[in-house]
Amino acid sequence: MGLPKEVQNLSDLFSSLPSIGPKLSNRLALFLSVNGKSLASKLSHSLDEVVKSIRLCSNCSNITDTDFCEICTDSSRDRSIVIVVEDSLDLYNLEQTGEYKGMYQVLGGLISPINGIGPRDIKIDQLLNRLQDGEIKEIILALNPNLEGDSTGLYIKNEIDKLGLDIKLTRLAKGIPAGSDIEFASSQTLIDSFNSRVSF
Amino acid sequence: MGLPKEVQNLSDLFSSLPSIGPKLSNRLALFLSVNGKSLASKLSHSLDEVVKSIRLCSNCSNITDTDFCEICTDSSRDRSIVIVVEDSLDLYNLEQTGEYKGMYQVLGGLISPINGIGPRDIKIDQLLNRLQDGEIKEIILALNPNLEGDSTGLYIKNEIDKLGLDIKLTRLAKGIPAGSDIEFASSQTLIDSFNSRVSF
Numbered sequence: 215m216g217l218p219k220e221v222q223n224l225s226d227l228f229s230s231l232p233s234i235g236p237k238l239s240n241r242l243a244l245f246l247s248v249n250g251k252s253l254a255s256k257l258s259h260s261l262d263e264v265v266k267s268i269r270l271c272s273n274c275s276n277i278t279d280t281d282f283c284e285i286c287t288d289s290s291r292d293r294s295i296v297i298v299v300e301d302s303l304d305l306y307n308l309e310q311t312g313e314y315k316g317m318y319q320v321l322g323g324l325i326s327p328i329n330g331i332g333p334r335d336i337k338i339d340q341l342l343n344r345l346q347d348g349e350i351k352e353i354i355l356a357l358n359p360n361l362e363g364d365s366t367g368l369y370i371k372n373e374i375d376k377l378g379l380d381i382k383l384t385r386l387a388k389g390i391p392a393g394s395d396i397e398f399a400s401s402q403t404l405i406d407s408f409n410s411r412v413s414f
Numbered sequence: 415m416g417l418p419k420e421v422q423n424l425s426d427l428f429s430s431l432p433s434i435g436p437k438l439s440n441r442l443a444l445f446l447s448v449n450g451k452s453l454a455s456k457l458s459h460s461l462d463e464v465v466k467s468i469r470l471c472s473n474c475s476n477i478t479d480t481d482f483c484e485i486c487t488d489s490s491r492d493r494s495i496v497i498v499v500e501d502s503l504d505l506y507n508l509e510q511t512g513e514y515k516g517m518y519q520v521l522g523g524l525i526s527p528i529n530g531i532g533p534r535d536i537k538i539d540q541l542l543n544r545l546q547d548g549e550i551k552e553i554i555l556a557l558n559p560n561l562e563g564d565s566t567g568l569y570i571k572n573e574i575d576k577l578g579l580d581i582k583l584t585r586l587a588k589g590i591p592a593g594s595d596i597e598f599a600s601s602q603t604l605i606d607s608f609n610s611r612v613s614f
Contacts, residue, residue, distance in 0.1 A: 217506060218479040220467045224460045230453060231442055242431055244503050246461065247468040247477055248522065253430060254461045260424045261446065261458035267420045268447040277447055279418040303444050306417060322448065 221247050273344070275320040275337045277302045285309075285318060292316045294351040298341065298370065300324055300358060308356060319344070319353075324362040325369055333369055342373055345381065355385040359406075421447050473544070475520040475537045477502045485509075485518060492516040494551040498541065498570065500524055500558060508556060519544070519553075524562040525569055533569055542573055545581065555585040559606075 216222060221243045228239035246254040270276070271283035278284070285291060285305075295316035299305050305318050321336040344350060355370065357363035371383055389407035390399055399407075416422060421443045428439035446454040470476070471483035478484070485491060485505075495516035499505050505518050521536040544550060555570065557563035571583055589607035590599055599607075 216509075217502070218468060218477055220460070220463045220479055221477060224457075224464050227453065227457045227460050231450070232445055233438055233441065238433055240503055240506075241433065243464070244477065244501065245432055247464045248470070248502075250431070251465050253427065254465050257424075257427045258458040258461035258465070260420070260427050261454045261461070263420045264424050264443070264447045265451050265454050265458070268418060270448070277418055277421060277444065279420055301444065302417070302448075303440055306440075309416075 217243070270320075270322070274318050275322055275340060276305055276318060277320075290315070293349050295354070296341070296344070296350055296352070297354045297356050299356050300363070304356060317350075321357075321366070324357060325366045326362045336366070338366075338370060338373065341370070342377065345374070345377060345379055348379070350381060352382040352384065355383070357385070359388050417443070418447075470520075470522070474518050475522055475540060476505055476518060477520075490515070493549050495554065496541070496544070496550055496552070497554045497556050499556050500563070504556060517550075521557075521566070524557060525566045526562045536566070538566075538570060538573065541570070542577065545574070545577060545579055548579070550581060552582040552584065555583070557585070559588050 217225065217240070224246065225236075225239045225243035228234050228242050229236050231239075234242070246257070267279040268277055269279075271278045271286055272281050273286040274283060276283040276285060280287075292315055296319050297305075297308060297314065297316065298319045298321060299308065300321055300323065302320055305320060308314055308318075319337065319341045321338065321341075323331050323336045325331060325333055325336065341353075353370075353374070355363075355367045357367055367385060374381055374383060387410055388403070389410055390396060390403060396404070417425065417440070424446065425436075425439045425443035428434050428442050429436050431439075434442070446457070467479040468477055469479075471478045471486055472481050473486040474483060476483040476485060480487075492515055496519050497505075497508060497514065497516065498519045498521060499508065500521055500523065502520055505520060508514055508518075519537065519541045521538065521541075523531050523536045525531060525533055525536065541553075553570075553574070555567045557567055567585060574581055574583060587610055588603070589610055590596060590603060596604070
């Protein structure tokens, strides 16, 4: 015999979420069925709210519950500079630094042929369209420093070059993370930080 | 600026679930808001089903969607033997061995003064009531081998002794787990397996 079908169904749905394996999904389903029923009701309601209200910003594809996101509607921000990120969580992590007061472009993914994601599947066209009116002067790529991030950056660079606009294109520096230990840094990290060494 | 309030609320609810930290809860909330909306709707519906249908078996406190669970209503099972477990997941793990055809008692927790859980907060009374008609001849404690499991077992032993019934009380053997390596076994595990050595 197995779990009651309602609990099994809930567990199966949890296990199709990222980073949740079969043991944890069973644990969550059981918890919500026995001791967490009031939490289960709240969670159900919250999921309905998200399905109903959340969409992508018409300008930058950040998640929002209005037509344009909080950043795009903030008139105090610098519209001449755009940071390109993979998803809204990267955007919020950058926002938490409090250092940056420009705009964003959320791609909603990275080019990844192995996963069947091509340039048309992410919001590169939206970025290129935003360049047409000449307001944007600098684009900063803040994509993960791996194969997919690098290929996506390269593709964006080629497309911007084709437009023949005077736009500065940069990417975040690669190097040793603050608070880490050189002893444990990978070879590639050390090579990156050596090649990008700055005067002291 | 932060996440839209609907997404933040969903993330907060996820992070109040066991084993889900703030980073994973943000990731889940974002996934369900953007790419996983159809999954979000299914999850919401499934949670409602669980809240509506799941209750505890009137006999053994296993989770069920009927009055009595599948095990208690199975007339082919041996009613003279009861395994005592902490929760229904332990029960299903034991069921998956396919070796055991008796009954269960789900406690719904373990005695834990530090967490404010006393003997009256778990289903020990339900177990003791089940002993009254004399049908149960053996009780096997299958509680986690730690302080809480041991104290709960001891409490149950004392209560059963008080009843003065002729019931055999055993617990699962402690020892070296199958497929593991003696090199990495803890001292306590080695002591347990030494003390419980069997003829070869």
